[in-house]
Amino acid sequence: PSRPLPSTAVSAALCLLMVLCSQGAPVSPTGARQIVCELYGRCGDEFYDPAHYCCHDQAVVPLARTHGCGNCTYRVCFEQCCPLSLTVKLRDQDCSAAAGPGDRLCRR
Incomplete structure (x- = not known):
């Protein structure tokens, strides 16, 4: 019977693939x-x-971060x-645009 790979081996493999992907190095097969x-x-x-997580102000933050x-809170x-x-407003909207139906007005 086959044994599962230790978590360190899996982590090392994923880390290596991420480094290769970030450098654009060819990995076979290309689809992988x-x-x-x-x-x-x-x-x-x-x-x-x-x-x-998401990238916010050049930092990795949890999706639930507010x-x-x-007097409002918003999800960054x-x-x-x-x-x-x-x-x-939604993250991709322009702050100078007119208020839309999904916008929330907050007081000081």
């Missing part, structure tokens, strides 16, 4: 390199699991605080 590299995000020089915006991985208007 693409699949492994798509499983992780990159934030500066650090890799992270996008199912549990910050304050006036998905939203942003627009300080001049004290509005919480």
Whole structure:
């Protein structure tokens, strides 16, 4: 019967694949390199699991991380605080755009 690989061997293999993917080195088969590299995000020089973390201000943070915006809190991985208007908008929206239906106005 086959025995499972020790966790250190699995970790070492994943680490090696991540380094190779980040350097663009060919890994055979090519499809495996693409699949492994798509499983992780990159934030500066650090890799992270996008199912549990995001890259915010060049740091890897948990998806549940919140910050304050006036009297509101917002999730930094998905939203942003627009300080001049004290509005919480989705992360990819422009703060200078008119308020939309999903925006939240926060007070000081």
